[in-house]
Amino acid sequence: MTAPTAPSRIRRQLPSSPWLFAAPGLLVAGAFVLWPFLSTLADSFTDRRTLIPGRFVGLANFREMLDDDMFWIGLRNSALYVLGVVPALVVLPLLLALLVQKNIPGITFFRSAFYTPVVASIVVVGLIWVWLLDERGLVNSLLETVGVGRVGFLSDQWLLLLSAMTVTVWKGLGYYMIIYLAALSGVPRELHEAAAVDGAGAVRRFLTVTVPAVRSTMVLVGALSSVAAFKVFSEVYLMAGPSGGPAGEDTTLVMLVQRTGTGLTGRVGYASALSVVVFVVTVALMLLVLRADRKEERV
Amino acid sequence: MSVLEKTRPATAPPAATRARRVTDEHGRRVRVGELALRYLLLLAVLALTVGPFLWQLSTSLKGPTEDIYSSPPSFLPADPTLDNYTRVADTVPVWDYALNSLKVATANVVTNCAGSALAGYALARLRYRGRRAATLAFVLAMLVPVEAIIIAQFTTMRELGLNNTLVGVVLPGCIGAMNVLLMRNAFLNLPYEIEEAAFVDGANVWQRFLRIALPSVKGTLAVVAIFAFMGAWDDFLWPLIVLSDPSRFTLTIGLNYLHGTFANDERLVAAGTVIAVAPLIVLFACLQRYFFRGVGEGAVKG
Numbered sequence: 001m002t003a004p005t006a007p008s009r010i011r012r013q014l015p016s017s018p019w020l021f022a023a024p025g026l027l028v029a030g031a032f033v034l035w036p037f038l039s040t041l042a043d044s045f046t047d048r049r050t051l052i053p054g055r056f057v058g059l060a061n062f063r064e065m066l067d068d069d070m071f072w073i074g075l076r077n078s079a080l081y082v083l084g085v086v087p088a089l090v091v092l093p094l095l096l097a098l099l100v101q102k103n104i105p106g107i108t109f110f111r112s113a114f115y116t117p118v119v120a121s122i123v124v125v126g127l128i129w130v131w132l133l134d135e136r137g138l139v140n141s142l143l144e145t146v147g148v149g150r151v152g153f154l155s156d157q158w159l160l161l162l163s164a165m166t167v168t169v170w171k172g173l174g175y176y177m178i179i180y181l182a183a184l185s186g187v188p189r190e191l192h193e194a195a196a197v198d199g200a201g202a203v204r205r206f207l208t209v210t211v212p213a214v215r216s217t218m219v220l221v222g223a224l225s226s227v228a229a230f231k232v233f234s235e236v237y238l239m240a241g242p243s244g245g246p247a248g249e250d251t252t253l254v255m256l257v258q259r260t261g262t263g264l265t266g267r268v269g270y271a272s273a274l275s276v277v278v279f280v281v282t283v284a285l286m287l288l289v290l291r292a293d294r295k296e297e298r299v
Numbered sequence: 300m301s302v303l304e305k306t307r308p309a310t311a312p313p314a315a316t317r318a319r320r321v322t323d324e325h326g327r328r329v330r331v332g333e334l335a336l337r338y339l340l341l342l343a344v345l346a347l348t349v350g351p352f353l354w355q356l357s358t359s360l361k362g363p364t365e366d367i368y369s370s371p372p373s374f375l376p377a378d379p380t381l382d383n384y385t386r387v388a389d390t391v392p393v394w395d396y397a398l399n400s401l402k403v404a405t406a407n408v409v410t411n412c413a414g415s416a417l418a419g420y421a422l423a424r425l426r427y428r429g430r431r432a433a434t435l436a437f438v439l440a441m442l443v444p445v446e447a448i449i450i451a452q453f454t455t456m457r458e459l460g461l462n463n464t465l466v467g468v469v470l471p472g473c474i475g476a477m478n479v480l481l482m483r484n485a486f487l488n489l490p491y492e493i494e495e496a497a498f499v500d501g502a503n504v505w506q507r508f509l510r511i512a513l514p515s516v517k518g519t520l521a522v523v524a525i526f527a528f529m530g531a532w533d534d535f536l537w538p539l540i541v542l543s544d545p546s547r548f549t550l551t552i553g554l555n556y557l558h559g560t561f562a563n564d565e566r567l568v569a570a571g572t573v574i575a576v577a578p579l580i581v582l583f584a585c586l587q588r589y590f591f592r593g594v595g596e597g598a599v600k601g
């Protein structure tokens with residue numbers, strides 16, 4: 001059972017101490033992650049409520065979902081979120097990384113400044129943008145000044161979702177920029193020079209040298225951002241309100257989980273079934289992105 | 300220094316007339332035209348990323364008589380005042396909320412650093428039956444998305460009688476599986492020889508851990524600490540679910556409450572958000588090196 005790499009002398013020790021070291025971590029992971037995960041699976045087959053222990057109901061929760069308009073709205077919005085946010089978060093931070101890559105004077109200031117939205121709490125970011133996009137807010141007063149007129153960013157169902165996506169992209173830019181920056185530093189300069197000698201312009205060099213070189217990072221960013229986008233909660237909750245915008249049309253899947261499963265009348269069983277869907281789609285998205293990556297490599 | 304430098308190329312005469320030439324990381328000269336374009340783009344992105352924060356700050360400093368909805372907008376407060384900061388504290392106990400957030404964040408830093416260093420050391424350096432199972436448990440725990448187990452965490456907390464307490468806010472994330480694995484990797488990268496020598500000198504496992512291994516992984520520990528602080532200070536979904544009594548709110552939940560209850564006075568909401576974000580921006584400005592290292596390391600491992 002012991003790994004072969006360790007020198008034999010280090011192996012001798014009190015048999016109990018390794019477990020003392022690992023115990024706190026294992027306890028937390030077990031009690032607050034792994035156990036809740038198993039009980040989510042178990043509860044999804046019951047009609048458990050907040051104060052009422054559940055009975056086994058088989059697949060009833062999952063069948064109910066098929067007829068639940070709110071479920072489909074939530075699934076639609078979470079899926080739309082992935083489609084809207086992921087391409088932007090794969091491409092824009094790469095361009096940003098290229099912009100801040102060169103070590104010109106003051107560049108560390110710009111890098112840090114671009115990272116500020118990542119550091120700020122999502123609640124702060126959400127409230128800042130609610131204020132910016134308010135009917136009488138900065139964006140609308142600028143639009144009015146240039147003669148476009150005021151736009152109901154937060155009152156229209158689709159504009160609201162689009163605004164929330166913009167906020168997600170805005171907040172994520174700096175984070176993925178740093179990931180790309182790390183990847184770009186590994187691209188050999190000679191490739192660029194060779195392409196330049198061959199007469200390739202900046203755009204061509206970007207497409208033929210940079211993109212292939214950071215392709216695996218793009219896949220990673222795609223995977224990370226799609227998983228995060230599907231689980232979106234805070235941005236939409238803050239901008240649309242707890243009930244999910246006009247007629248709840250902006251509700252996302254995780255918002256539905258939160259709304260269904262909490263409170264004194266919370267339907268824990270049904271919320272658990274919804275959580276299982278969140279989990280399954282998240283894992284599927286991961287596998288999908290990673291598989292697309294492998295397939296492309298084979299070609 | 301960098302702040303001073305950043306404005307220069309926009310106003311300066313062509314770089315050739317200056318004593319100092321701008322060169323890239325390979326010592327090659329950057330053309331003036333390209334440089335100007337770069338700074339122009341950098342300033343545009345700067346306006347987009349930092350501008351909203353400054354607008355919020357400006358709103359929070361505007362007095363009650365000033366029109367905050369004017370068109371065209373006025374970017375500087377006509378008569379700057381700190382009134383909104385005292386008024387927001389009269390409306391909701393924002394300083395109590397900040398204290399609650401500070402307690403939660405501090406506890407999260409201490410537990411994450413101690414717990415993940417201990418567990419990481421056990422996974423990387425100690426030999427025992429079940430080590431692989433323990434590693435697997437942490438990998439699995441890292442893969443489970445919080446959003447998918449949040450209701451069950453809530454139920455677990457209620458059964459423990461910890462709902463609506465700050466302890467309940469801290470517990471589920473108090474030793475992140477991701478942090479344990481980060482620490483494990485840091486310990487794995489240390490050479491065995493030093494520890495072996497200490498072992499020969501009679502140092503027991505705790506002494507080797509505290510005196511030899513731990514001081515060598517300070518960098519990773521700092522990364523864990525920073526992200527633990529930031530994560531706890533910024534978290535929204537979990538405290539929203541677990542806290543119901545307004546007197547126990549953390550800052551993020553308090554802000555949402557403030558926004559919901561007093562949405563009609565943007566000045567107050569703005570002051571509240573500035574209170575929430577200022578400590579983090581200061582922390583970040585001081586520790587930015589570690590931030591970037593942390594993200595880079597996370598990316599390599601992801």
